[in-house]
Amino acid sequence: MANNRNTNRYSVTALYSMAAEQDVEVEDDLARAQKRLRELKGRISTQSKKNFVLERDVRYLDSRIALLIANRMALDEQSEVASTLEETEATFGNALDDRKTQQYANLFFLLQSEPRHIAALCRLVSLAEIDTLLQTVMFTLYGNQYESREEHLLLTMFQSVLSAQFETATEFGSLLRANTPVSRMMTTYTRRGPGQSFLKEVLAERINSLIEHKDLNLEVNPLKVYEQMIGQIEEDTGSLPPNLPRGVPPEVAQENPDVQAIIAPRLTMLMEIANSFLLTIINSIERVPYGIRWICKQIRSLTKRKYPDATDFAICSLIGGFFFLRFINPAIVTPQAYMLVDGPPAKHPRRTLTLIAKMLQNLANKPSYAKEQYMMSLNPFVENNKTRINAFLNALCDVGDFYDTLEMDQYMALSKKDLQISITLNELYNTHSLVAQHLDVLAPGDKHHLRILVDELGPSPGQVSRKENRTVELPLFSRWETPIQDLTTAFMSENNVTQNDILYMETKSIFVQLIRSIPQLADKRPINLPQIAERAATTKDATLVRKGIKVKEMLRELEELKVVDRRDGYALMTDEVEAELAHLGNMREKVMEEMRSLESVFKTICEHNNYLRSQLDTYKSYLQNVRMTSGSGKDKGGTAVGVVSFGGKERKSAKSQVLGPYRFTHAQLEKDGTIVESNVPENRRANIFFNITSPSPGTFIIALHYKGREKAILEMDLKLDDLLEKQKDEVQLLDLEYVKLNVSRILSLLNKTFSKRKG
Structure with missing residues (x-):
C-alpha cells in the first residue's frame, strides 16, 4: 500500500516542497534571506529594463549627435532629439479606466501564458519594430528574470520562434x-x-589582466605590421631605405622576413591567450545560465530533425x-559595454581582444578557411581544439526540460491573487497596435480568444509623449x-491523489514549519514527532499552539488510517x-551564495545605468549649447560657441554668464580616475589644484594652480564638441x-559640475 501511495503522492510532493521553500508564515534565517533575495531579484529586473531603454536612447543619440558634431542637423531634428532627452523618470498612476484595465489585464494574461502568440508576432514585425517589442517581451511581459514561470514561458516562446525559423530555412548555411x-x-x-552575471563572473578577471598591458602589440596582419615597422624606422632614422617602399600589397608584406620575424612570437602568444580564454569558458559550464543552455539544446534538436x-x-x-557569436564574443570585443572593465581598453589590447574573439568564432563556426588570409596562420588553435569545443558545445545542451515544473507554475499562477506586471502606456499601446495589425495571422477564427479580446x-x-x-x-x-481557489482540491481532481495523501503532505508540511520556527526541536536525532507537536502546543505563541494542536490531531488521524505507525516511531x-x-538547510547556503553573486550583478547594472545617464547628460549639455548658439546657421562653420548673430553682426550673448571657478585638488581627480597619468612630482601633488570655469555654454577653461602662487601654471581651453568628438573616435x-x-x-565631471549650476 505504501508503494502505491508513494507513486500517487509524488505528483504533489513538488508542490508542497515549493510551498515550503516560499513559506511566508515562518520567520527564520532562510525566510529572511529569501525575502531579501526576492527583493534583490525584483530590483535587478527593474534596473535591467531601465538600462535597456537607456541603451536604446544612447544608441539613437549617438548617431544624431555625430551629425550635430559634423554640423549637419536641421533645427527641426534638433527639437526631435531634445524631446528624447526630456527627463524620463517613471511616473506612476492609473491612466486607464476600470474597463480598459480589465480588458488589457485579460489580453496580457493571454499573451503571457500562451507564448505562441508573441512568438508569431516576433516573426511578423519588421526589424525597425523589433526593439520596442523586445523591450516589452523581455523586460515587462517576462520581466521577472528570476521567476521560473516567466522564464520558462519565455523559453517556450523561443522554442516556437526557433521552430518556425528552421521550418522556413532554405539552406543550412544561413x-x-x-x-x-x-x-x-x-x-x-x-x-x-x-547572462550578464555569468559574463562578469567568468570573463572580467581574464579581460582585465589582459588590458593592463597597454603597450603589448600582438598585431598579426602582415600589412599592418609592415606599415607599423616602416613607420618606426622612419621615426628613428628620418627616412626609409629604398627596399621598404610604402603602399605594398599584402603578399609583399607577408613575404618580408622582418615582418615574419615580428609576427612569429606574436602568433604563439595569441594562441596561448586564446587557449586560456577557452579553458576559462569550458571550465565554467556549470555556471552557464539554464536558459542559454536550453536554447542551445533546442538548436541541436531542431537541427537534427530538419537535417x-x-x-x-x-x-x-x-x-x-x-553561444559565441551572440553571447560571449560581444563581451570580449566591447567589455566596457558589459561593464566588465572600467573604461574602453587602449588601442593594442582592444585589437588583441578582437583577434581572440575572431579565433573563438573560427573555432566555434568551424570554417575550413578563415575570411582574412592572415587568420590562417592561427589555424593550429582551431585544429588543436576542435574535439574539445565539440564536447563542450554538446555538453552545454545536456540540461533537463522544464515542462513539468511549468505546468505546476501555471497552476500556482492561477491561484495567485497578485499576478501583475509594471508596464508603460506606450508599451501597452504599441503591443496592442502590433497584435491588431497582425490579427488575421495570429487569430484567424472568429471564436479565437485573442481576436475576441482585441x-x-x-x-x-x-503613442503618448514621454512626459505622459x-x-x-x-x-x-x-x-x-477560473482562478483556482484551492490548489489541494485542484491537484486531487487532476492527479488522482487521495485525501489521505493530502493529509500526509499537510502534516509533514506543518512539522517542517514548527521545526523552522523552533530550531532546537530538531537538535536530537532521530526527531521525535509527537514531542515536537507537544512542545509547540505548550508554547506562549498562539500560532504555534494552534499548529501544535492541529498536527497532533492530524498525526492521530493518519495512524487510524494506517498511513503511519507509532511502533516504528x-x-x-x-x-x-x-x-x-x-x-531547506542546503537551500539557505544556496540562497546566501546566490545573493552574494547577485549583489555584485546589481552593483554592475547600477554602474552601467550611471554611465548611460552621464552619457545622456553630456548629450543634453551639448544640445543645449548648440541650440543656444546656432544663430542664423547660414554658414556651415556656424558661429563660435557663446556668440550669437545679431543684426548681421556678431555680438556676445547677453545671457552668457561665466560659471565658476570650481576647484578640484590633484588627489580628488586622481582618486576618481579623471587623472590617468601625472608628471607632477609626488611631493608636490598636494599643492596642486585645478580651477575650472565656463565662460560660455560648451566652453571650459581648466587652469592648473600651485598653492601660494596667484598666476596659473597652465591654462587650457576645452570645447564640448571637441571632447565629444574625441570620445566618438x-x-x-x-x-x-x-x-x-x-x-x-572629464566629460562626466564637467557635466556634473556645470549642469547643476545653470538654472
Missing part, C-alpha cells in the same frame, strides 16, 4: 546567421540579469554560432480560466521531514602637458 528579428531576440535574451544527415561538426557550428478593446491609442508615458501596475487575470514521515529540513586621453585626463571622466 541558419541563425543573418541580422533578423529572431537573432536580435536571442542577443537581447543574453543581456538579461543571469537528419548533418554531421556533429555542422550541428556544433550552429550551437557555437549562438475586438473588444477597439483600435489602439497612439506613465507606468501602470497592470493586474493579470484570465477571462476564461513514524519512520516514514520522520525520514521525509528530516530530508525536507536538509534540503575612441580617443582615451586628453594631454594637458603636466597631466593626462580620461576623456569620458
